[in-house]
Amino acid sequence: MTALMAMTFAVTTVCSTQANLSALGMRRSLAPLTRLRQLMGGFLASWLCTFCSLLVALLYIHFVCRISFGSRWAATLLAIVVASFASNALGTLLGSLPKLTAGTKIGLTTAFSCALSLLSGLYGSGAMALSDWIQRNAPVVATINPTQQVTNLFYDILYYDSYAPFFRTVGILLTMAVLALALATVFLRRQRYAHL
Template sequence: MWTTFLVVLKMNLRSRSALFWLIVFPLVLATMFNGVLGQIDQGYDIKPMSMAVVEDANWHRAVGADAFVESLAGKKSSSDATTGSHEGTATGLNQRLIDITTVASTTEARHRLADDGVQGYLNADGDGRLRMTLSSDTADSAGDSASSDVNATVTIAALHGAIELYNRTDAITRETIEEHPNAAASARFWRSVGDAADLTKETALTNFRPDAIARYYYALLGMACLMAMSYAVAAVTFAQANLSALGIRRTVAPLGRARQLLAGFLASWLCSGTSLLIALAYIRYGCGVLLGGREPAAVLAVAVASFMSCAFGTMIGAIPKLSHGAKIGLTSAIPCVLSLFSGLYGSFAMELSDWIARHEPVLAFINPAQQVTNLFYDILYYDSYRPFAATCARLLVMSVAFLAVGVILLRRQRYEHL
């Protein structure tokens, strides 16, 4: 049995096509993902916009406007504010939203806007409320997903929220002072106004910060896992007397068929697991797709996924009256088709995968590629390991079913002559 294990292992390592499709191809595709999609997540970052500040008479009457804008520009933290009614109502973040250019009038700000000197301007009206005006190009880029300025929407939304917070705080403060004049002399009142920004806090809903392109890499691992079926298919095929000369010799060998198949299965499991670990290591360390500090769980996921892949390959390899080439073709066609429904082929495939998961969960449940992909979702995004364990259990159930079918098919095969 040990000799058979080594023979199958050497056979797998000498297969150039298997080495290409199971090691080289995932690395090349991951490199393409990293080059083409590697900057997508930066589209969700906040980058400062060039803004003119109209410091006219209305602006000087707006109490706390200077401190507010300085906070937006990163020149002054909201926690450093000690005077004024709105100095603590900036963003509550250590994030620079704007680059300031000071102008004396709205007319001058519009001239700078027309000359593309700034992307917008801030001014105050007669009631002390702040207003933001954007150039037409900036507004268009914020609404165009294909625009090169992919950060405009995020930054404008952050600015809009900060300005709305300032204006609401201004209105509430003025109304409170009008109804309760003594509040203006209370330090506790001004501290409560300054703490308004702390009413909104960042909360982590997942175990790790979501990566916009991580799902493409997970879908790639699902496809690579299923393509690793070719190892088990070859191990089973070369043990069948009607498909190869090696199968004839193995049939008349003293070692029983069960031990031969077990040795071939273990060698295939080792090869497929190693190829997936190489792809996972490259994705993690070469492409920088983090796993939230759960690398040991990812290794376990690879072991479970490769076991399922070998069980699937055993079932395909046991199909009677089908040539070795046809079976190898299935190991390429099946992963390509199933990966469509796990989201590998771009945004449309991702939307299709999400739709299936929401409306037809049974189809996602029986899709091995989707379940392998879910293994890494569960590791990265859930605080508990329970979803990960449930997905592992589903893959093991699939493995048992595949092996049962494969054993039944192999036991029914008989040869009239060798």
């Protein structure tokens, strides 16, 4: 859930480059730096912030809560790299949606994260039963749920001897991220401003 809530970093970054959503966006639209470079810089910065936040949470879980990840620290670090990348790609997509205010985009991001977390069983035993039911009866819904896939990253590390399920989940998340970035690029290229 933390990974998906971090989509707000990317949404805020994208909104700050749009001239119709912020004064900073108006100033940036006049800058000699191309829009693609501004967006890539913002995406990389939000990805780094998300990764660092998840790394701090991981260290807290390990050293304070004393939960062991065994000898799979490399996979665990890869998991938070992939989770942070996917969440920022999805945040970039939500931030690029046309004709919405910045506040609406942030609200949509929060609602999206909370709803998907509920479907992934992150709200207690009732939600866990719902998540189990979804995985048994509607596995496609579980597969396209990014929160479920981030959750699966850590389940795959902790519960399987083989890395095959982990890398399958990494592939699913990276596919989601690439699709989200492609759609965001389409939305952002089509945005034009008649006046500011």
